[in-house]
Amino acid sequence: MSSCTCSILNKKDPFPINPLIVHKKTKKHFTYPPPPPPPSLKLHKKMSSSSFYLTLFLFSLFLLSINGQDLIYDTCKTSSQQDPNVKLQFCTTSLQAAPASHCANLKGLGMMSIRLTRYNVTDTRCYIKQLLKNNTKKLDPYVKSCLDDCFELYSDAISGIKQAMESYNSKRFFDANVQISSVMDATTTCEDGFKQKKGIVSPLTKRNDATFQLSAIALSIMNIVQSSA
Numbered sequence: 001m002s003s004c005t006c007s008i009l010n011k012k013d014p015f016p017i018n019p020l021i022v023h024k025k026t027k028k029h030f031t032y033p034p035p036p037p038p039p040s041l042k043l044h045k046k047m048s049s050s051s052f053y054l055t056l057f058l059f060s061l062f063l064l065s066i067n068g069q070d071l072i073y074d075t076c077k078t079s080s081q082q083d084p085n086v087k088l089q090f091c092t093t094s095l096q097a098a099p100a101s102h103c104a105n106l107k108g109l110g111m112m113s114i115r116l117t118r119y120n121v122t123d124t125r126c127y128i129k130q131l132l133k134n135n136t137k138k139l140d141p142y143v144k145s146c147l148d149d150c151f152e153l154y155s156d157a158i159s160g161i162k163q164a165m166e167s168y169n170s171k172r173f174f175d176a177n178v179q180i181s182s183v184m185d186a187t188t189t190c191e192d193g194f195k196q197k198k199g200i201v202s203p204l205t206k207r208n209d210a211t212f213q214l215s216a217i218a219l220s221i222m223n224i225v226q227s228s229a
Contacts, residue, residue: 072096075109079220086216094214110225113218114168114176117183118161120214124207125154131203142197150190150204157186157211164218173226177219184215 076091095101098112128151132144139147164179187208194202202208 069096069102071104071106072101072109075106075221075224076217078224079217082223083216083220085213086220087213090213091217094217106221106228107225110218110221111165111168113214113221114161114165114180117180117211117214117218118158118165120207120211121154121157121161121183124204124211125151125158127207128154128204140200142200143194143203146190146193146200146202147204149193153186153190157183160186168222173222176222180215180218180222184212184219187212187215 072095073092076086076088076095079086079091080088094116095109095112098116101109101112104112128147131139132147132151136144160179160182164176164183167173167176167179190204191202191208194200194204
């Protein structure tokens with residue numbers, strides 16, 4: 001070496017493990033090869049690397065969430081323009097509340113809308129059952145009769161919406177359309193029953209309306225899926 005001279009620490013060994021190096025210009029001493037970095041430095045590097053990948057992962061999720069929200073809004077906007085039964089606000093709120101909806105594609109949103117309809121149908125049927133069970137003596141005879149009819153309608157709707165999910169998955173869109181339409185008919189038939197007698201207020205108006213709208217959303221998205229295929 002022209003700029004460095006070496007002092008051998010062990011005369012018996014011509015190549016010591018860490019010979020002492022003295023730099024002529026700086027007069028600083030250092031060993032060769034350099035000692036390994038302290039454990040704390042290694043840990044810091046590992047933590048920095050982990051933090052980078054975690055940040056990258058969270059940023060990717062953030063982008064997916066934004067794209068998912070855009071798809072939901074655009075789909076609901078198109079649906080509301082094509083079908084007066086679909087309300088934009090109700091559509092976006094319902095789909096955004098569905099698990100994993102922000103990561104779904106158009107076909108996935110269609111399945112989610114059918115699944116939401118199924119949940120609502122099942123829950124409404126359970127609600128009607130509780131009304132009949134807990135208020136038997138207090139219920140007006142006509143209201144009870146209407147609730148009995150609605151219970152049967154929603155019972156049939158459960159099997160219909162299950163079949164619609166299978167049909168949609170198999171791309172049998174015509175069958176799915178018929179099956180979902182039967183669910184919509186069930187809600188209107190149920191609600192109309194209470195209107196046939198003056199002074200009677202339906203206890204299922206909000207639930208019937210929600211099921212009707214969810215069914216309309218499912219039909220509309222299914223039509224968009226078909227047209228884009």
